[in-house]
Amino acid sequence: MSEEQIKNLEEQFEARIARDEKIEPKDWMPEKYRKTHIRQMSQHAHSEIVGMLPEGNWITRAPSLRRKVALLAKVQDEAGHGLYLYSACETLGISRDELYEQLHTGKAKYSSIFNYPTVTWADMGAIGWLVDGAAIINQVPLCNTSFGPYARAMIRVCKEESFHQRQGYEIMIKLASGTPEQKEMAQDALNRWWWPSLMMLGPTDAESIHTEQSMKWKLKRKSNDDLRQQFIDQTVPQADLIGLTVPDANLKWNEETGHYDFGEIDWDEFWQVVKGHGPCNKERMNARVGAWERGEWVRDAAMAHAEKKQNRKDKQAV
Amino acid sequence: MKNENLYKYILGIADNSLILGQRMGELCGHGPSLETDIACTNISLDLFGQVRSYYQYAAKITGDGRTEDDIAMLRKEREYVNVLLVEQPNRDFAYTIGRQFLFDVYHYMFLAQLQKSHDVTLSAIAAKCIKEVSYHKRFSSDWIKRLGDGTQESRAKMQDAINGLWTYTDELFHMTDADTAMIKEGISVDVSTLKENYYQQVKSILEEAILEVPESKWFQKGGKQGIHTEHLGYLLSDLQYMQRTYPNMEW
Numbered sequence: 001m002s003e004e005q006i007k008n009l010e011e012q013f014e015a016r017i018a019r020d021e022k023i024e025p026k027d028w029m030p031e032k033y034r035k036t037h038i039r040q041m042s043q044h045a046h047s048e049i050v051g052m053l054p055e056g057n058w059i060t061r062a063p064s065l066r067r068k069v070a071l072l073a074k075v076q077d078e079a080g081h082g083l084y085l086y087s088a089c090e091t092l093g094i095s096r097d098e099l100y101e102q103l104h105t106g107k108a109k110y111s112s113i114f115n116y117p118t119v120t121w122a123d124m125g126a127i128g129w130l131v132d133g134a135a136i137i138n139q140v141p142l143c144n145t146s147f148g149p150y151a152r153a154m155i156r157v158c159k160e161e162s163f164h165q166r167q168g169y170e171i172m173i174k175l176a177s178g179t180p181e182q183k184e185m186a187q188d189a190l191n192r193w194w195w196p197s198l199m200m201l202g203p204t205d206a207e208s209i210h211t212e213q214s215m216k217w218k219l220k221r222k223s224n225d226d227l228r229q230q231f232i233d234q235t236v237p238q239a240d241l242i243g244l245t246v247p248d249a250n251l252k253w254n255e256e257t258g259h260y261d262f263g264e265i266d267w268d269e270f271w272q273v274v275k276g277h278g279p280c281n282k283e284r285m286n287a288r289v290g291a292w293e294r295g296e297w298v299r300d301a302a303m304a305h306a307e308k309k310q311n312r313k314d315k316q317a318v
Numbered sequence: 319m320k321n322e323n324l325y326k327y328i329l330g331i332a333d334n335s336l337i338l339g340q341r342m343g344e345l346c347g348h349g350p351s352l353e354t355d356i357a358c359t360n361i362s363l364d365l366f367g368q369v370r371s372y373y374q375y376a377a378k379i380t381g382d383g384r385t386e387d388d389i390a391m392l393r394k395e396r397e398y399v400n401v402l403l404v405e406q407p408n409r410d411f412a413y414t415i416g417r418q419f420l421f422d423v424y425h426y427m428f429l430a431q432l433q434k435s436h437d438v439t440l441s442a443i444a445a446k447c448i449k450e451v452s453y454h455k456r457f458s459s460d461w462i463k464r465l466g467d468g469t470q471e472s473r474a475k476m477q478d479a480i481n482g483l484w485t486y487t488d489e490l491f492h493m494t495d496a497d498t499a500m501i502k503e504g505i506s507v508d509v510s511t512l513k514e515n516y517y518q519q520v521k522s523i524l525e526e527a528i529l530e531v532p533e534s535k536w537f538q539k540g541g542k543q544g545i546h547t548e549h550l551g552y553l554l555s556d557l558q559y560m561q562r563t564y565p566n567m568e569w
Contacts, residue, residue, distance in 0.1 A: 049352070056347035059362075060340060060553075063560035063569040064387045065373070068343070069366050075346050076359040083352050096352075121560060121569075171569075179567055287348065295350025297475065298411045301468025308467060 017217060022148035025091035033217060037147050038092050039108075040219060042099045045085035046110035048078045049103075050284050054118040055127060063121055070167055071124060077160045084156065088149035104289045106276070111135075113200045115278030122175055122182075122189035128168015130190075130197040130235065136161050137231050138201065141221035169238065176242040183243075190239065191247045198262075199270045201228040232260050321379045324437070326399070326496035327506055328379070329389070330542065331432075332372035333400035336390055337550070338421060339365030340557055341408060350411050357457055361418070364450040371443045391561040395551055396544040399494070403486035405541070405550045409479070412465055412472070416479035419458035423519050424490045425451050427512045436504035459523050466527025473528065480524065481532050488537035490516070 001009075009028055016023065023029055052075050059075065062068035086096045102108035113131050118124070139161065142154040175186035202208055202224035214220035222230075232251075239246050250263035272278065319325060342362035349355030373386035404421055408414045429451055432444035465476040491513040500506030521531045540546065560569070 049347075052347035052355075059343040059346050060556040061559045063564070063567075065366060065370050065390055067569055069363060069370070072343060072346065072359055072363045072366065076356060076363065079347075079352060079356045079359065083356070086352070174569060179564075181564060182567060291348045291350070295354075295411065297469065297471050298350035298354070298465070301465050301472030303468075304472075305464040305468040 014216075017146045020144075021146075022151065023146050024148045032213075033147075034092050036213065036217070036219065037150065038089055038094055040214075041085055041089040041092075041150055042094075042102065043109050043111075045082050045089060045099065046103045046108055047114065048082035048085065050110045050114045050288060052078050052082075053284055053287050054114055054116070054280075055124060057118050058121060058124050061121070062124075067124075067171070074128070074164050074167065077164065081153075081157050081160070084153050085150075088153045091149050100292060104285070104292060106285070109274070111200060112270070112273040112278060113196050115273050115281045115284060116192070116196055117280050119192075120185050120189060122172070122185040123193070125168050125171030125175060125186065126189035126193040128164050128166075129172050129238070130168075130193050131200065132161050132165040132168060133235060134197050134200045134231050136165060137227050137234075142219070144218060144221070146218045172244070173242050176244055186242075187244055190244050194247050195265065195269075196273075198228055198231070198265055199267075199273075201231060203267070203270070229259050232262055236260055319380055319382075323496045323499040324505065325376055325379050326494070327500045328372050328376040328440070330399050330494055330496060331428075332369050332376065333398050334404050334421070334425075335365040335372070336369045336557075337398070337400040337553065338404040338417075339363075339369060340553055341404065341406075341417070342414075345408055345414065354411075354461075358414070361454050361457070364447075364454065368443070368447045368450070371446070375439050375443070387561065391558045395546065395554060398546065398550065398554070399542050399544055400546075401486065401489045402538055402541040402547055403483065403490065405547060405553060406483060406486065407549050409482075410475060412475040412479035413482070415458055415461045415465065416476065416483045418454065419462050419523070420480075420483055420487055420520065421490075422451060422455040422458050423523075424512065424516055426455050427516060427519075428507055428509065431507040431512070435506070440505065462523055462529070463527040466524070466529040476527070477529050480529060481534075484532040484534060485536060485538045487516075487520075488513075489539045489541060492539060492542055494542050 010030055013023075013029060013033075023033075055071065055075050055078075059068065059071055062071050086099060089099060090096060099108065103110065118127070136158060139154055139158050143151055143158060145151045145154065172186050172190075175182040177183075205211060205223045205225045208224050211220060211223060236246055236251065248263045250261065252261050254261045273281070276282075339362045342358050342365065345355070346359045346362070347355065349358055369390065370386055373389045376389055377384045377386050403417060406413065406417050426448065429444045429448040433441050433448065435441045435444065462476065465472040467473070491509050493508070493510055497506050497509065501508055524531050538547075
């Protein structure tokens, strides 16, 4: 294809996106679009899968049968999201095994929030309320993103995430209205998860390297800072409502802007965790790689059996 | 307690699902593939759903304000009456599948009979559970066949698991005092009558999977009387942790 032809295709492609048309896997697309989508969608899928670990940590210790069932269902939803997103990613010509390889070698990233430990039951509430809450804010705009399979996956994912968010908040309500010990547990969880949740919405706009291109492709519709502000504005009243205190001495409602002003985020901590030195980075990776390696003989057996079965069928047919 | 035998009978059924559900729940996020991870979590979820129905009913029978969680999480080790099979640990995926399979074949046959119970609540619970359990049985049987037929390594591991777990199968068919008492009222299942059919079904699937049927006639028992293997205590310390550490709270 000549350079001019490619340029022509690119122009048509950008025009389709500008018209809000969906790009489907078999459509022509610029290589950079494909790569950017593989990166973002797989990062999202990996986050779902790694995200199962901090919550999975409490399945055997959930305080009641009702909570245990709800937590199992939630973590199972996350596995489902992972599966869904890996499949959507595969439509761009990369296999799930290759994506796993990228995760296991550290080439691909996942959301840093999952590198924090879940040390009490209240963390199940805080994660649902804050982490899923922040995830929804990130993901709702993606329901209209330009790549069809991603947009459709997001519609389903967001429905379930919003259920998880309410479930998490409900855990917090119960704790906050419980005994002093329970309330303390809830406040402690909010203290520990608040700042990492703010960081989850990404570096400040000045430092975000992907924003401009992503905006054009509707992979991103609002900047990190706008999303963060939206999250804070939405969450602070929820904390007030149940009598918990957001751990930010500088948090204040600003009549003029119609938003909350808030304190400085510790970006050194953010980059430390992103670069692999958070409290649980190693544990999370060991758990994932360990599961994959321990499962190798199982996957090999399944493949061998499928092959043998097919051979037997072919022989019968002859 | 007026209906003590019925209460005990329900625990005899439900404790199996509770302990197996807890074992399957341990695997969440650590399965050999995403699909098996989801399936194992789903089985755990089904089993805990069943547990809730049984314990809610049992709690009502006691009439003393006990809740499903009190029954699930606040008994002492010797008061759990699950069979030894379901408390066996997840040594590897072959053990997980072997344990599931050896229980599922029994569980399905058991529920098919429990549906005919004169106790309408138990019969209704059984009718709901059997749909889920038919899926569990298909899942575990398929994996027995995959691992038995797959590679040399998988066959060796699957055989090892079946050999190791075989000793816990006979207990499934032991009658407890509560079982016997409830038979007279047309409420319980005579599990001793399921034995022959069980071993036939198990053998037929193992043979299809090109696995050997263990010949050992040495069997372990005691779970139904609350005498467990050493594994159960650790499982219970996780299961009971919150209720024991923070007594009398709502969650």
